[in-house]
Amino acid sequence: MVDRAVAFCPGHISGYFRRVKGTSVQTTGSIGAGIVISAGVEATVVPADQPQVQVREVDRAGSCSTVLTASPPIAYVMDRLEVTAAVTTVCTFPIGAGFGLSAAALLSATAALNVLYDLGLSTHQVTALAHEAEIVHQTGLGDVAACQGGGLVCREGPGPDGTITRLQDLMAGSLCAVTFGPLPTPAVLKSGPAMAAVEAAFPARCPDSLVDFFHLSRQFAEHSGLITPEVRHALSLCDRAGVPASMTMLGNGVFALGDSAVEVLSAVGEPFHLEIASGGFSIQEHVS
Ligand SMILES: Nc1ncnc2c1ncn2[C@@H]1O[C@H](COP(=O)(O)OP(=O)(O)OP(=O)(O)O)[C@@H](O)[C@H]1O
Numbered sequence: 464m465v466d467r468a469v470a471f472c473p474g475h476i477s478g479y480f481r482r483v484k485g486t487s488v489q490t491t492g493s494i495g496a497g498i499v500i501s502a503g504v505e506a507t508v509v510p511a512d513q514p515q516v517q518v519r520e521v522d523r524a525g526s527c528s529t530v531l532t533a534s535p536p537i538a539y540v541m542d543r544l545e546v547t548a549a550v551t552t553v554c555t556f557p558i559g560a561g562f563g564l565s566a567a568a569l570l571s572a573t574a575a576l577n578v579l580y581d582l583g584l585s586t587h588q589v590t591a592l593a594h595e596a597e598i599v600h601q602t603g604l605g606d607v608a609a610c611q612g613g614g615l616v617c618r619e620g621p622g623p624d625g626t627i628t629r630l631q632d633l634m635a636g637s638l639c640a641v642t643f644g645p646l647p648t649p650a651v652l653k654s655g656p657a658m659a660a661v662e663a664a665f666p667a668r669c670p671d672s673l674v675d676f677f678h679l680s681r682q683f684a685e686h687s688g689l690i691t692p693e694v695r696h697a698l699s700l701c702d703r704a705g706v707p708a709s710m711t712m713l714g715n716g717v718f719a720l721g722d723s724a725v726e727v728l729s730a731v732g733e734p735f736h737l738e739i740a741s742g743g744f745s746i747q748e749h750v751s
């Protein structure tokens with residue numbers, strides 16, 4: 464009998480995406496490209512009589528505070544699994560800023576619940592359920608599929624079983640991001656005009672390098688209609704300094720590549736240092 468299980472899942476920044484409506488939730492999602500980042504979500508689960516979720520964020524000073532006391536997509540997972548538990552998620556990056564944290568929370572919580580209650584789900588079944596919750600709640604489209612592994616990810620088919628190519632061991636140089644506040648994913652995904660512009664802007668090929676990824680992402684961002692005034696200002700500073708940069712999808716923020724990126728973005732915010740993760744979600748610990 465396990466008393467507590469802990470799992471971790473990296474986050475994901477989408478550079479460009481296009482929604483795909485399939486014939487089932489598993490074939491519904493998005494195609495596009497992004498990077499899986501080492502910052503993500505750790506989920507700890509313990510048995511409880513009622514489903515409970517606490518969403519905690521650690522700020523830059525290291526202090527941890529509860530930012531939400533509910534997470535409908537995680538509650539959905541418990542309902543589908545017919546289990547109740549107290550789930551605590553902890554992240555070090557802000558929620559709603561384009562770091563794919565809803566997907567990371569879903570994958571880590573589902574994986575931990577599987578261990579806690581010895582449910583016998585395969586990795587594929589854990590991923591399928593997390594993706595289902597993400598699609599049903601419109602908290603994301605392609606992040607669960609991306610966070611099955613690491614690297615620079617190109618998804619050419621929707622859902623966790625779509626064709627996914629991962630470029631690993633990239634000569635990344637320095638990567639960083641700034642955020643100017645949340646851009647709630649469900650609000651954008653539910654907007655017809657926003658999604659029509661996104662569809663028209665989609666660059667229909669995979670990147671062959673990190674620099675190419677920034678180039679394609681920026682082309683997409685420029686045509687997507689999603690660039691906010693703060694993002695425009697930050698992108699102009701990057702352009703002037705010759706720093707490849709684009710908008711974090713879907714968040715009101717910018718991510719950038721290269722040794723001078725931190726300095727340039729420091730003029731508009733406090734940059735988060737990014738690392739490309741080499742793998743996807745995993746169980747960290749279970750205590751009997
Ligand atoms: N760390 C988390 N732990 C638990 N639930 C979360 C977490 N992050 C997001 N969620 C759930 O997903 C909902 C939507 O979050 P949202 O998709 O805007 O954030 P995000 O995934 O960080 O952003 P994005 O999808 O743009 O990268 C939240 O209201 C919450 O219910």
Ligand SMILES: CC(C)(CO)[C@@H](O)C(=O)[O-]
Pocket residue numbers: 477479480492493494495497563602603604605606648712713
């Ligand atoms: C919709 C999205 C841009 C943000 O959650 C991402 O999930 C994606 O690439 O599908």
